[in-house]
Amino acid sequence: MVKLWAKTVKNHHIIRQETYMAVEKYDSDRFFVYLTDCCGLLDIETPVVLETHKKTFERFHHVRFRPSDFMDTVEFDYLLIEQIKE
Numbered sequence: 001m002v003k004l005w006a007k008t009v010k011n012h013h014i015i016r017q018e019t020y021m022a023v024e025k026y027d028s029d030r031f032f033v034y035l036t037d038c039c040g041l042l043d044i045e046t047p048v049v050l051e052t053h054k055k056t057f058e059r060f061h062h063v064r065f066r067p068s069d070f071m072d073t074v075e076f077d078y079l080l081i082e083q084i085k086e
Contacts, residue, residue, distance in 0.1 A: 002026045003084035006038035008076040015076050016042050019084070026083075028058055038081060045072055047079065057081065 002024060007017035018041035020034065031054050032046075039046045047069035057063040061083040067074050 001086070002034060003086070004034060004038055005082045005084055006042055007080050007082075008042060008044065008074075009078055009080060010076045018042055028054060031057065035081065039079075042079075044074065044079070045070060057083070061085070 002020075002022040004020040005017065006020060008015045018038065020038045020041060022034065022037075024030075032049050035049060036046045047065040048071070050069075053063050053065070053069075063081050065079040065081075067077070069079075
């Protein structure tokens with residue numbers, strides 16, 4: 001099962017947060033799908049995903065997306081995606 005905690009942070013405060021769950025086992029090839037679903041829950045656009053984002057998430061089980069990773073202007077300092085371990 002995939003469980004992710006997605007949150008937008010501004011000035012060290014959580015602005016919005018959502019928990020995403022998928023029944024399937026985590027698959028690194030589906031990282032963009034998981035991220036898109038999380039962003040849909042938060043009602044924000046999906047950021048540009050680089051290979052370094054995927055590698056960081058797989059190694060540390062969390063990844064940050066800065067405003068420069070988004071095509072449009074965003075109202076937060078960063079988007080943090082964390083994997084929730086059972």
